[in-house]
Amino acid sequence: MPSSDNKSPEAKSPGGDIPATLKINEIFYSIQGESLLAGKPTVFIRTSTCNLRCTYCDTRYAFWQGTVMPLGAILSEAKKHETKYVCLTGGEPLGQKASIPLMQRLLEEGYTVSLETNGSFSIKDVPRDVIKIIDIKCPDSGESESMAWENLSLVKAHDEFKFVVASKADFDWAQKICAEHGLHEKCAILFSPVYGKVSPAELASWILKSHAPVTMQIQMHKEIWGPKERGV
Numbered sequence: 001m002p003s004s005d006n007k008s009p010e011a012k013s014p015g016g017d018i019p020a021t022l023k024i025n026e027i028f029y030s031i032q033g034e035s036l037l038a039g040k041p042t043v044f045i046r047t048s049t050c051n052l053r054c055t056y057c058d059t060r061y062a063f064w065q066g067t068v069m070p071l072g073a074i075l076s077e078a079k080k081h082e083t084k085y086v087c088l089t090g091g092e093p094l095g096q097k098a099s100i101p102l103m104q105r106l107l108e109e110g111y112t113v114s115l116e117t118n119g120s121f122s123i124k125d126v127p128r129d130v131i132k133i134i135d136i137k138c139p140d141s142g143e144s145e146s147m148a149w150e151n152l153s154l155v156k157a158h159d160e161f162k163f164v165v166a167s168k169a170d171f172d173w174a175q176k177i178c179a180e181h182g183l184h185e186k187c188a189i190l191f192s193p194v195y196g197k198v199s200p201a202e203l204a205s206w207i208l209k210s211h212a213p214v215t216m217q218i219q220m221h222k223e224i225w226g227p228k229e230r231g232v
């Protein structure tokens, strides 16, 4: 990774309004810890900045720290690792317009591209072939009012909605949203516990008792490397 600075992305793509640079917090190679791609060796491109402030956020360092990088340099960095899986994560990738052409270029390079987004931006401009893992923020996050609800009707079958559950009240709220909007018919639904707030056993028991047709997840990378390790 290049060294940090505080510049804003400024360079524009030729003939367009979309910047040709992104502020990047870190690029690293690790095991995908979440989503239906969990377990895959993956290159992570973590963009800087986020418009939300979830109560349980574990990547606050990405709010400010980062380096402005041209898209070509980001691609070159990703290519140093021998995998065809790339995950664009944050912070919030869709908070920077150049995330869209970056995902397009990664697809053109033959990567399986996933996008982890906080659910507050519309996914309408995200290339169709990107696997979109879209958070629906539960009330205990403090950000459930920030959701771009139009995303509920924009997903494709290969996309995923993710509910991060911090309490039984969050679990019940997530169940209600899924039922009201028929989400189970649209794509995979992931439920995962907030680390240190709900134990995996508790969440598992709620899922089994309610017969919720969801996929339970735990953050595999935290089990492997511990909750505080960065760049994994």
Ligand code: SF4
Residues within 6 Å of the ligand: 050, 051, 052, 053, 054, 056, 057, 058, 059, 060, 090, 091, 092, 118
């Ligand atoms: S959306 Fe993600 S990065 Fe932003 S505050 Fe919430 S948990 Fe942190």
